[in-house]
Amino acid sequence: MRDSHAAAEQAMMEQIEGLKQIHADEIAEREKALQEYKERVVEIEERYINAQDEIERLSQEERQEFVKDFSQNKQNLIDAITQRYGFTYVP
């Protein structure tokens, strides 16, 4: 009977150790996932800011082209306005 009790106690201790290990593994896995999440968010934000800058740059270039068209290529301006807004050009 005493042997049985000792064996049960031993089994319990092993189970507790096992549970501790399982929890430690789970926490490590969660930490890793959180780290990956943070890195991914940083990457997304960087890409977003870069894309915003790129849109701003392209728009600025396009604006300058249209400003130049006032003196160099009026037809391009007329086409752009009629195409975008459907207005009729009156010379």
Add this chain to the structure above:
Amino acid sequence: MYLSLLISAAIAGEAKFTFLSANEPAPFEGVLFDPEATADLIVAPKEVQLNCDLEIEYRIDLLQTEHQLTIQNMNSRYNALNVEYQQAINAKDLQIENLETVISSNSGVSKWVWFTGGLVAGTAASYSAYRAFNVN
């Protein structure tokens, strides 16, 4: 959005516009935009569309990443619970095995005790009866 672009451009002192009356310098009354304002008006719709698409993509990416984290956490929990469950089952099996061993070993001793006890009691009873009825 267009208005804000125009306002910001106007504040920066870049784009200008004014009102014209009929036959003043133009064939009909209307609004006169300078080249910068006109360029802003032409570019604005495309710029707004691009920014809108970008914003949507950004929000979707963030949500996807967040959901990915939630799924990973749930998977971790599920795996941990699975291992815990398996471990508990193994421990219980071991415990049952131990208890069965104890029971079987105990019942073996008991058989011999009962046998010996019965033998002694039977002999003692027979001897007592013999002594009691064999007085003469």
